[in-house]
Amino acid sequence: MLKRRIPLMLTLVLGIAMMIQFFIPHRYSQVIYDTSIEWYRIAYSFAFILGLSSFITHHWRKIRHKKEGWHYSPVALGAMIVMTVVGLIGLTPGMNWLPVNWQGQQVSVFTYLFRNFYNNMMVPLGATMFSVLAFYIASAAYRSFRAKSLISILLLSAAFVVMLSIIFYNVLPLGDIGEWVLSVPNMAAKRGIFLGASLAGIATSLKIILGIERGYLGGTK
Amino acid sequence: MKFIILLPLLLAQMEPPSDTLAPDSLVMPMIRPATNVVVSDVANDEGNQLEITWALSPDDELIDAYLLLRMGEKDTVYQDIDFLAPGITSYTDNNNSIDPYIGHLETQIKDLGRQLRRAEKRAEQTIADSLRGEIAATDSELAEIRNMRLENRVAYKYKVAAILGEQRVESEESNFAKASGQWFDITAINVLVAMVTFFSLILIFIYRARQGKQLFLRKIAGLEEIDNAVGRATEMGRPILYVPGTSSISDIATIASLTILQGVAKKAAQYDTPIIVPNMDPIVYSVTREIVKEAFSDVGRPDAFNPDSVFFITQNQFAFVSAVNGIMLREKPATNFFLGMFYAESLLLAETGNIAGSIQIAGTDASAQLPFFITACDHTIIGEELYAASAYISREPDLIGPIKAQDWGKAIIAFLLVVLAVLAGLGIAFVDKILIT
Numbered sequence: 001m002l003k004r005r006i007p008l009m010l011t012l013v014l015g016i017a018m019m020i021q022f023f024i025p026h027r028y029s030q031v032i033y034d035t036s037i038e039w040y041r042i043a044y045s046f047a048f049i050l051g052l053s054s055f056i057t058h059h060w061r062k063i064r065h066k067k068e069g070w071h072y073s074p075v076a077l078g079a080m081i082v083m084t085v086v087g088l089i090g091l092t093p094g095m096n097w098l099p100v101n102w103q104g105q106q107v108s109v110f111t112y113l114f115r116n117f118y119n120n121m122m123v124p125l126g127a128t129m130f131s132v133l134a135f136y137i138a139s140a141a142y143r144s145f146r147a148k149s150l151i152s153i154l155l156l157s158a159a160f161v162v163m164l165s166i167i168f169y170n171v172l173p174l175g176d177i178g179e180w181v182l183s184v185p186n187m188a189a190k191r192g193i194f195l196g197a198s199l200a201g202i203a204t205s206l207k208i209i210l211g212i213e214r215g216y217l218g219g220t221k
Numbered sequence: 222m223k224f225i226i227l228l229p230l231l232l233a234q235m236e237p238p239s240d241t242l243a244p245d246s247l248v249m250p251m252i253r254p255a256t257n258v259v260v261s262d263v264a265n266d267e268g269n270q271l272e273i274t275w276a277l278s279p280d281d282e283l284i285d286a287y288l289l290l291r292m293g294e295k296d297t298v299y300q301d302i303d304f305l306a307p308g309i310t311s312y313t314d315n316n317n318s319i320d321p322y323i324g325h326l327e328t329q330i331k332d333l334g335r336q337l338r339r340a341e342k343r344a345e346q347t348i349a350d351s352l353r354g355e356i357a358a359t360d361s362e363l364a365e366i367r368n369m370r371l372e373n374r375v376a377y378k379y380k381v382a383a384i385l386g387e388q389r390v391e392s393e394e395s396n397f398a399k400a401s402g403q404w405f406d407i408t409a410i411n412v413l414v415a416m417v418t419f420f421s422l423i424l425i426f427i428y429r430a431r432q433g434k435q436l437f438l439r440k441i442a443g444l445e446e447i448d449n450a451v452g453r454a455t456e457m458g459r460p461i462l463y464v465p466g467t468s469s470i471s472d473i474a475t476i477a478s479l480t481i482l483q484g485v486a487k488k489a490a491q492y493d494t495p496i497i498v499p500n501m502d503p504i505v506y507s508v509t510r511e512i513v514k515e516a517f518s519d520v521g522r523p524d525a526f527n528p529d530s531v532f533f534i535t536q537n538q539f540a541f542v543s544a545v546n547g548i549m550l551r552e553k554p555a556t557n558f559f560l561g562m563f564y565a566e567s568l569l570l571a572e573t574g575n576i577a578g579s580i581q582i583a584g585t586d587a588s589a590q591l592p593f594f595i596t597a598c599d600h601t602i603i604g605e606e607l608y609a610a611s612a613y614i615s616r617e618p619d620l621i622g623p624i625k626a627q628d629w630g631k632a633i634i635a636f637l638l639v640v641l642a643v644l645a646g647l648g649i650a651f652v653d654k655i656l657i658t
Binding site for chain 1: 265266267268269402403404405406409412413416419420423427471473474476477479480481482483484500502503504506507508510511512528529531532533534535537538539540542543547551552565568569572586588591592593595596597603604605607608609611619620623624626627630631634
């Protein structure tokens with residue numbers, strides 16, 4: 001019982017306190033706000049340990065039970081261990097163990113490896129994943145631009161107008177119609193969604209503060 | 222003969238010596254000072270700030286700069302505060318540039334202290350002496366800098382000096398003013414009014430719902446389909462994939478997603494359908510794990526909870542995407558839920574799910590990602606519908622009440638927008654300030 005009641009009471013007290021804090025510009029109020037941010041960071045670092053243990057146990061179990069795709073897990077675990085070791089040693093200020101020449105500078109081999117792994121593996125892998133988005137946008141656009149109903153015809157027409165006015169800017173006599181579609185009807189819809197979502201967000205926050213919404217605690221009991 | 226010898230000397234004495242010549246001062250016009258220097262406390266701030274305004278020197282176009290000078294009530298001389306470009310007529314004096322430097326000097330003294338202790342321990346007398354000297358110098362610099370801080374409840378007056386070359390023409394002294402922090406931000410009064418109104422509406426509708434008043438909720442297709450989607454996974458004997466967004470727990474969309482996860486996890490537990498919950502944020506991971514675990518306990522099957530089904534992957538956006546895409550292609554989940562806050566990864570996830578042949582229900586309030594979800598998913602929960610999910614699923618009066626209050630809130634905002642637009646069109650001046658904080 002207390003397991004649920006204490007977090008709910010803390011949420012109520014701190015939620016109301018932070019609401020009041022918003023209206024108080026005084027230094028003491030700002031100190032409370034800054035302290036709460038620091039507490040969040042501290043809690044976050046503890047949660048990160050939980051996340052790390054989840055990562056290790058998840059992959060360890062996969063390897064142990066030879067689950068489907070288990071052969072990716074040693075790579076994930078190995079990469080984590082290597083990056084942690086070279087990062088912890090290589091990014092220590094003043095570290096100069098096993099110096100090597102890198103871009104005209106004498107740096108530790110650990111610093112060299114960490115930067116190399118990050119710049120030449122992490123960054124290109126991330127960029128590759130991101131670039132796949134271009135192909136996915138094309139395939140998704142192809143599916144959504146099929147004129148099956150009045151609404152999809154409207155969507156198709158709007159998309160064509162916007163694309164043509166951007167691609168053939170100053171070539172076709174379309175004027176600012178593309179810009180108008182983006183900044184008037186499109187913006188109106190976006191603001192409508194934003195307004196509704198903001199009010200809903202405020203209402204959800206109040207429900208959480210008052211303890212009405214308890215789903216995030218894992219049950220309504 | 223004697224005259225001839227002395228002539229050059231006489232001539233030399235008649236000419237002014239070259240080192241006494243100050244050509245600039247001879248050609249420079251005399252400049253006039255800035256006037257009407259007024260100082261006042263900055264309103265609605267945390268304190269330690271004063272606002273100084275002045276009228277430009279009539280020779281503003283000629284001068285090089287203005288120099289702002291400050292003197293406290295207990296000081297005897299003016300301190301130089303800042304050089305300002307010509308044309309500037311106001312300045313906010315505060316400790317924003319001084320405080321970080323004070324912090325830096327304090328850290329430096331601590332570091333030097335540590336080094337000194339180490340040197341004393343090793344009996345390195347020369348180094349220790351040098352460090353003591355450095356500490357003393359830094360200490361005195363720190364004291365000097367601290368003395369320059371603008372303190373609350375101390376009266377200060379200012380002068381503005383106009384500068385041209387060597388000329389420095391000071392204005393008259395300003396009035397005295399004291400800085401102080403305020404206990405209420407008057408500019409946020411409109412936010413307070415809106416908040417009180419909206420919160421009152423929420424409480425009124427919760428009360429009415431508790432009294433048994435039937436409140437209508439329109440059909441939300443995406444939420445209606447949750448049961449069917451879970452049922453499909455059960456029939457096919459394949460897992461459910463639930464991604465609670467890629468943002469942190471402080472994002473309200475993430476919390477809305479977690480309330481839906483609770484219902485989905487309970488249904489999955491009832492039907493003995495595996496559920497996979499990959500996480501990108503460690504705090505969200507610890508919460509989702511508890512939610513799924515409790516859902517299994519709630520339906521009386523705590524032993525069926527697989528601790529390996531809820532896990533943390535990585536905080537790197539595209540590494541997370543590739544991991545989840547891999548899961549989708551290997552495990553072939555029957556149903557994918559993408560609910561919460563998403564960024565550029567939305568289409569990458571939804572298209573892969575589409576390729577894997579899963580039924581997909583997505584929901585977010587990120588308007589930039591909605592078109593991608595609408596295109597690639599079977600059902601999309603748009604914006605505020607995401608927040609209505611827990612009420613829609615549970616039908617509890619306490620949760621339905623606030624949804625009605627939201628509708629009223631939107632109606633009030635729409636009405637205000639129309640009225641204020643008309644008033645602004647009529648040229649009424651204060652209208653544009655009503656909604657600004």
